Amino acid sequence: MTETFTPTRPIWCAGCGDFGVLEALITALDELQIPVHDRMFIAGIGCSGSLQNYLSCYGYHALHGRVLPTATGVKLANPQLTVVGVGGDGDGYAIGGGHLMHSFKRNPGVTYIVMNNGTYGLTKGQASPTSxxxxxxxxxxxxxxxxLGLSIPGSTFLARGYSGHPAQLLQLTLAALRHTAAGQGLSYLEVLSPCVTYNDTYREWRTGVFNIDSEDGYDPGNRAGAFERMSELREQGRLPLGLIYQGERPALESLALNPEFAAPARQDLNDPGLAAGYREAMQSFIR
Ligand SMILES: Cc1ncc(C[n+]2csc(CCOP(=O)(O)OP(=O)(O)O)c2C)c(N)n1
Ligand code: SF4
Ligand SMILES: [Mg+2]
Known part of the structure; x- marks a missing residue:
């Protein structure tokens, strides 16, 4: 089956942090043995959004800023898929910023990876919300x-990695995919992913990052404690990396879908009760 999903070669600039995210995803999906035909990637608009072309998966390039609502719709239509959203800080925090807070609140079974380079890379280096x-x-x-995620009670998985720390990034990618696969809903992983062409932050981030995973006594299950520690580190100008918060709450699809019926994409279209409605729906698209 893998011949069907032949990826193309990345066209990113040499040294772009997005290579690190791609590598972590390829390794994690293989390690978790997620079949190629069950991987559905929803990509944003931006340099980061081309990631879905570079690994074996089904992919859909969403409208700018609409990764999360599109991914949520895919998961509700077919909960058996591993749905991964990928995009940039402009896509996810500017034009798509409103969807982020509602997705934390809704908790759909989606892994969402934001490649944060503090700029709009594709459109040549304008300021973004994280600049x-x-x-x-x-x-x-x-x-x-x-x-922001910590302040929304529905959020269940918040982590930050750095493409300059590939071993930790792989562990966080695995943890994010596992969280969602366990039915716990949205796993949000922000990756500090430098844009070497328009905002080369490798030097600042090498000394600015702070690994919370190796801090004695830090409890990622304690939301209030996590918020307090994140505030302190921000005051100190540090960028915390690691698993920052993980809680338990059922995913949206397990609450919103009626288990007595197959999910929309898994319904049998040969069922005479559905066939007429399906024909009618298709007919409505024909002028
Ligand atoms: C509706 C709409 N508005 C604006 C644009 C122009 N545009 C394309 S990509 C982009 C931002 C990309 O920044 P980011 O999401 O951070 O991705 P990066 O290129 O940095 O990975 C913008 C504003 C667009 N394509 N569509
Ligand atoms: S412009 Fe920046 S974000 Fe885009 S591919 Fe080049 S380094 Fe990466
Ligand atoms: Mg960006």
Missing amino acids: VTGFQGNTEEDLDPIM
């Missing part, structure tokens, strides 16, 4: 989406 003050004349404070 630091002063970047391209930016007068605003940068957004911390992990703290």
Whole structure:
């Protein structure tokens, strides 16, 4: 079957952090033995959004900023799929920012990976919501989406990796995929992924990151404690990496779908009760 999903070669600039995310995903999907035909990637618009072309999977390039609602719809239509959303900080936090908070609240069974480079890479380096003050004349404070996630009680998995730390990034990618596969809903993984062409942050991030996974006494199950620690680290100008919060709550699809009926994409279209409705629906698209 794998011949059906022949990936193309990445067209990213040499040194782009997105290579690290791609590598972690390829390894994690193989390690978890997720069949190629069960992988559904929803990609945003941006350099990061081309990731779905580079690994063996089904892929759909969503409208700019609409990764999460599209991925949620896919999961509700066919909960058996491993649904992964991928995109950038512009796609996910600017034009798609409203969907992020509602997705934390809804908790759909989707793994969402944001490649945060603090800029709009594809459109040549404008400021994004995570750009630091002063970047391209930016007068605003940068957004911390992990703290946003912590402030929304429905969120269940919040982590941050760095493409410069590939071993930890692989572990976080595996943990995110496992969280969602266990029926716990949205696993959100932000990856610090430098744009070497328009915002080369390798130098700042090498010293700025702080590994919370190796901090004695840090409890990722304690939301209030996590918020407090994230606030302290932000005050100190540090960028926390690791599993920041993990809680338990059933995924949206297990609450919203009626278990007495097959999910929409798994219904038998030969069923005479459905065939007429299906024909009618198809007919409605024909002028
Ligand atoms: C509706 C709409 N508005 C604006 C654009 C132009 N546009 C394309 S990509 C992009 C932002 C990309 O930034 P990001 O999501 O951070 O991805 P990156 O390229 O940095 O990976 C913008 C504004 C668009 N394609 N569609
Ligand atoms: S412009 Fe930046 S984000 Fe886009 S491929 Fe190049 S390094 Fe990566
Ligand atoms: Mg970006």
